[in-house]
Amino acid sequence: MEQINITIAGPRGRMGKEAVQLVKDTEHFTLISVIDHKKEAELDVPVYTDIEECFQDEAPHVLIDLTTPEVGYHHTKTALEYGVRPVVGTTGFSRDELEELKELAESKSLGCIIAPNFAIGAVLMMKFSQMAAKYFDDVEIIELHHDRKLDAPSGTAVKTAEMIREVRQSKEQGHPDEKETHSGARGANVDGMHIHSVRLPGLIAHQQVMLGAEGQTLTIRHDSFHRGSFMSGVKVSVDTVMKLDTLVYGLENILD
Ligand SMILES: NC(=O)C1=CN([C@@H]2O[C@H](COP(=O)(O)OP(=O)(O)OC[C@H]3O[C@@H](n4cnc5c(N)ncnc54)[C@H](OP(=O)(O)O)[C@@H]3O)[C@@H](O)[C@H]2O)C=CC1
C-alpha cells in the first residue's frame, strides 16, 4: 500500500490525540509533523506553531485538521495552496467558506474532505433522516454535546438539515402565530426546521432527529460514547483523499 505522510493540526485536543494514535497504529500512515500553536505537544516528530513553516520544511501528503473553526479554515486554505490534501473534521465553516475552498481545491485539482461527522452511525442517522423526511414534512433536530464545544449548532446538525432540505418542500413549522416568550426557545431555524443545541458535561456527541406527522412521530438517534467512534471515518478519508481531485463535503459522499 502507498505510504501516506501526514501532519496533524490540533494534536493535543480530544480528537487530535485519537488521530495521532490512529496514524501511529496504521502501517501505511506516517506522522511527519504536528501543528500546535502553543508548541506543547510532546511527540517524537517536529512540532510547528506555523503551518507555512511546517510545509516549507517538509510538506506532507495529507493534513488532518482538528482545531477550531477559524483556524481550521485557514489551515485548509493554506494546505491547498501548498498542494497538501486536507482531511478536515473541524466544524463551524460557513457556506461561503466551503464554496471558496471547493473552488480552490478544483483549481488545484486536489482532493479535500470536510466531514462534519466521521462516525459511520452518524452518517447513517443523517441518511435515514433524509429518507424519512420525504414522508414527514416536520422535523426537529436535537443535538447534544459536551460543554467544551465551541460551535452551535453542531456541524452534524447543520449538515443533517441541509440534507433534509434537499428532499423536502420548504416549510415554516409550528403555529404560524407562535411567539417565543423566552428568546431561543424554538432553537435555530434552518429553512423552517428547528435545531436545538444541548450542552452538558458528561455528554460526548449525540443527535436525535424527530419527525412528526398526523398521529405519529419517528425518532432517529445516534450516540458517540467515545471519540474512537470517529477514527474509522478519519482513516477511510485519508486513503480516499489521495484519489480525489475535488472537495467532498460529508463522509456519506465517499462511502460505498
Ligand atoms: N468530524 C468529526 O467527526 C468530529 C469533529 N469534531 C470537531 O473537531 C474540532 C476539534 O474538536 P475537539 O478535539 O473536541 O476540540 P479540542 O478543543 O479538544 O481540540 C482542539 C485543539 O486545537 C488546538 N488549537 C487551537 N488553535 C490551534 C492552532 N492555531 N494550531 C494548532 N492547534 C490549535 C487547541 O489547543 P488549545 O486548547 O491549547 O488552544 C486544542 O488542542 C471541533 O471543531 C469539533 O467540532 C469533533 C469530534 C468529531
Ligand SMILES: O=C(O)C1=N[C@H](C(=O)O)C[C@H](O)C1
Ligand atoms: O465537537 C464535537 O465534539 C463534535 N463535533 C462535530 C459536530 O459539530 O457535529 C461532530 C460530533 O458531533 C462531535
